[in-house]
Amino acid sequence: MPADSSRPLGAPELGAEQSNLARVFARQKAAFAAAPAPDKAERVRRLDALAGAMEKNEQRIIKAINDDFGNRSGVETILAELIMTASAIKQAKHNLSRWMRPRNVPTPLKLAPGKSRLEPQPLGVIGIIAPWNYPFQLALSPAATALAAGNRVMIKPSELTPHLSALMAEIIREAFPEDVLAVIVGGVDVGQAFAATPFDHLLFTGSTGVGQRVAEAAAKNLTPVTLELGGKSPVIVDQGADIASAARSIAHGKTFNAGQTCIAPDYVLAPKGQTEAIAEAVASATRKLYPEIDTTSDYTSIISDRHFARLKSMVEEARDAGAKIIEVGSSNALHPQRKIPLTIVIEPPANTRMMQEEIFGPVLPVLSVASADAAIEHVNKGERPLALYWFGKDNAARDKVLTRTISGGVTVNDTLWHFAQENLPFGGVGKSGMGAYHGDKGFETFSHMKPVFYQSRFSSGAMLHPPYTEKTSKLLNLIRKIA
Numbered sequence: 001m002p003a004d005s006s007r008p009l010g011a012p013e014l015g016a017e018q019s020n021l022a023r024v025f026a027r028q029k030a031a032f033a034a035a036p037a038p039d040k041a042e043r044v045r046r047l048d049a050l051a052g053a054m055e056k057n058e059q060r061i062i063k064a065i066n067d068d069f070g071n072r073s074g075v076e077t078i079l080a081e082l083i084m085t086a087s088a089i090k091q092a093k094h095n096l097s098r099w100m101r102p103r104n105v106p107t108p109l110k111l112a113p114g115k116s117r118l119e120p121q122p123l124g125v126i127g128i129i130a131p132w133n134y135p136f137q138l139a140l141s142p143a144a145t146a147l148a149a150g151n152r153v154m155i156k157p158s159e160l161t162p163h164l165s166a167l168m169a170e171i172i173r174e175a176f177p178e179d180v181l182a183v184i185v186g187g188v189d190v191g192q193a194f195a196a197t198p199f200d201h202l203l204f205t206g207s208t209g210v211g212q213r214v215a216e217a218a219a220k221n222l223t224p225v226t227l228e229l230g231g232k233s234p235v236i237v238d239q240g241a242d243i244a245s246a247a248r249s250i251a252h253g254k255t256f257n258a259g260q261t262c263i264a265p266d267y268v269l270a271p272k273g274q275t276e277a278i279a280e281a282v283a284s285a286t287r288k289l290y291p292e293i294d295t296t297s298d299y300t301s302i303i304s305d306r307h308f309a310r311l312k313s314m315v316e317e318a319r320d321a322g323a324k325i326i327e328v329g330s331s332n333a334l335h336p337q338r339k340i341p342l343t344i345v346i347e348p349p350a351n352t353r354m355m356q357e358e359i360f361g362p363v364l365p366v367l368s369v370a371s372a373d374a375a376i377e378h379v380n381k382g383e384r385p386l387a388l389y390w391f392g393k394d395n396a397a398r399d400k401v402l403t404r405t406i407s408g409g410v411t412v413n414d415t416l417w418h419f420a421q422e423n424l425p426f427g428g429v430g431k432s433g434m435g436a437y438h439g440d441k442g443f444e445t446f447s448h449m450k451p452v453f454y455q456s457r458f459s460s461g462a463m464l465h466p467p468y469t470e471k472t473s474k475l476l477n478l479i480r481k482i483a
Contacts, residue, residue, distance in 0.1 A: 017186040018193045021154075024182045025197055028125045028152040031179035036122060038150045040096055046147045046180060050140065051089045053175035057167070058082060061136055064163040068135070070301035070337050076257055081136040084420065088141040091422045091439065092148035099148065099443045102452075109482045113456040121448045122150030124200035127223075129191065129214065131206045132158035132303055133260045133360075138205045138228075139168065143181065145442035146201075152180055156194040159187045160303055192217065199223050201446060205262070206230075207358070208431050226435030226445055229428050230358045232266040233385040235415070236375045236401060237278060238392025239271045245413075246391035247281035250364075251289055253389070253415025254282075255342055258300040259362040260307075263387035263408075265415055266358060267365040269375040275368040279326060279344045282364065286328040286342045293329040293341060302338040302361060311340055311361040318348040318365075372397055376404050384408075384430035389415050408432050 038046075054061070065081065066072045092099075103118045126146040130139035135157055143153045155172075157165040169183035176182070184194060195202065195214045198221035204214045205228040218225045237246055253265045270278045290299050302308040319325050329341030343363045348355055354365055369375045379388070388407035390398055398412060408428040409418040418424055427436025437445045455461070463475050 015189070017184070017190045021184050021186075021190060021193055021197065024154060024178055024184065025125065025199075027179045028154065028182070032122070032124045032152050036124075036150075038122070040100060043096060043100075043148055043150060044093060046176070047089050047093050047144060049175045050144055050147065050181075051086065053171045054082065054085060054140070057171050060167055061164070061171075064167045065135065065161070067163040068132075068161040069303055071297055071339070072257075072300050073298050075298065076300060077136075080134055080257065084137045085140050085144070087422055088438075089144045092144050092443075095440070095443075096148055099440065103449075105451075107453075110479050111453070113458055115454045115456075117452050117454070118449045119452050120149070120443070121450045123446060123448055124151060126151045126153045126446055127194060127197060127199035127202040128153065128155045129194060129202070129204040129206065130155060130157050131262075132160035133257060133262070135161040135164045136168065139183075142203050142437055142442065142446075145437060146446040147181065149443050149446040151200070151446055153182075154194075154197075154199070155181075155183045156191055157183060157185065159191070196220065201226070203437065203445075204228065211433070224435075226437060227428070227433045228262065228426070229386065229431065229433040230262045230360070231383055231385045231428070231432040232358055233263055233387040233389070233407070234375075234379050235265045235268040235389040235391070236372075236379070237268060237270050237274070238372060238390065238394060238397050240394060241392040243274070243278055243281050244285075247278060247285045248288075249391070249414045250389075251282050251285040251342070254364050255286060255289060255299070255362055256416065258302060258340065259364075260300070260303060260360055261416070262360075263416060263419055264360070265364065265389055266385070267355070267367060269367055269369045269378060272368050272370050275346060275366055279346050279366045282366075283326050283328050283342070283344055290328070294339075299339060302340055305338065307361065308338045308340065311359070311363055314352070314354045314357075314359065315343050315345065315363055318345045318352050318354055321349045321352055323348040323352075372400065376401060379405050379407075384428075384432055386428045386432035387411070387416075387418070406430075 062074050062077050065077050100120055105116045105118060107114055107116045128139060128142055139155045139157055143155060146153045157168060165185050169185050172181055172183045195217040202218050202223050203226045204211055208229045211227045211229045215225055215227060235250055250265055250268060268278060290296055293299050324346040326344040327341045340362050345363060345365045347367060348365050354363060369378060384406050386408040388405060388410045390401050390412050392398060402410060406429055409426060411418045419426055423439045425436035425441035426438040427433050435445060
């Protein structure tokens with residue numbers, strides 16, 4: 001039978017990759033309908049299969065990601081891709097019994113002696129659109145949680161990581177039947193078709209602009225979405241902060257994966273009079289992290305020529321506008337491998353692209369603010385960021401920032417680490433995203449927490465059925481008093 005035999009009359013022909021997408025989705029829907037409630041043992045088997053496939057192919061994964069980037073630090077891949085994914089799998093196994101257990105909720109007196117529970121139920125088929133910056137972890141960590149919740153899962157990796165995408169498809173094909181877990185490889189057209197597929201839940205990680213289009217496509221099917229986006233994540237350095245310590249953390253957060261991290265520090269707000277000192281401290285800290293930044297394999301390349309050109313253009317625009325530029329490394333020496341030195345930009349004008357767009361690379365604006373209140377005001381003038389970082393020693397000042405700003409997540413006196421805490425939900429707010437996953441929240445995101453009321457055989461509810469009498473009025477008055 002032709003692959004597109006179910007295509008509606010008059011609809012355009014599907015390409016081979018899109019036909020494969022439709023075929024796998026149909027298989028997973030049918031498999032879920034036949035077995036909608038896998039028990040704990042089956043879910044553990046699936047998690048073990050995922051962990052085993054990852055462990056068996058660790059070196060191939062490292063090489064594939066390195067090939068896609070041009071140079072990707074092996075340590076960064078192990079830490080951010082392999083360890084993080086293994087941690088998500090282990091946490092899911094450790095908590096699975098608790099997550100699967102029905103949860104009793106209080107029943108009001110007027111409904112006693114009935115009982116109320118939330119009963120976790122798999123949703124069905126989960127779609128995951130993964131980005132290029134952490135292509136393994138941001139595909140398979142949420143997949144692990146979705147499998148733990150009892151779902152079938154389909155993954156669309158980025159077309160910017162073709163080596164890893166092909167390898168991941170091979171690894172998953174060998175470890176799983178495609179009606180349980182499958183990887184759909186393809187370009188932008190396949191990504192668009194994937195977003196338009198009527199999944200039972202869709203997780204997208206990527207830019208705000210693309211996330212909006214994904215949400216629009218999903219809305220046509222009323223597919224619920226979790227959007228992990230980005231934005232301009234600020235660093236607030238409070239008066240009296242340990243500048244050397246803060247600079248070390250900022251430098252690490254901004255240079256890890258060459259700043260190609262959705263929660264990387266996007267810009268720094270420095271106390272008035274300390275801007276130059278903080279910029280120089282970040283530069284000094286970076287030189288210690290990467291003594292041979294021009295040549296070391298510890299420092300990751302920019303993913304593509306287009307992104308490389310975009311970042312260079314941002315810096316040149318700020319330079320032309322009169323901003324002071326500090327480069328840690330030689331931009332000419334780094335060019336052949338698409339490497340950009342950590343580039344600190346002091347006081348770029350507000351109308352430059354780097355102050356209007358998410359940077360997503362190793363370019364760090366440092367701005368002066370007159371006070372802590374001014375820093376808060378600056379953050380609140382923009383869109384709500386995915387992350388916020390605060391450095392200081394004054395707990396009251398810290399709590400004021402936490403109370404008066406809204407962001408997806410926060411790390412205090414460091415950067416990035418709230419993402420690594422699997423027990424903290426990870427998600428954005430406003431244009432930095434919607435919904436969250438990780439840990440308990442991830443299981444709930446990929447489950448239907450079905451509310452169930454168990455009526456008691458001793459219930460007096462029948463007394464409220466017609467015909468209504470004087471006894472009905474007395475019962476209504478009693479309910480009013482106890483409600």
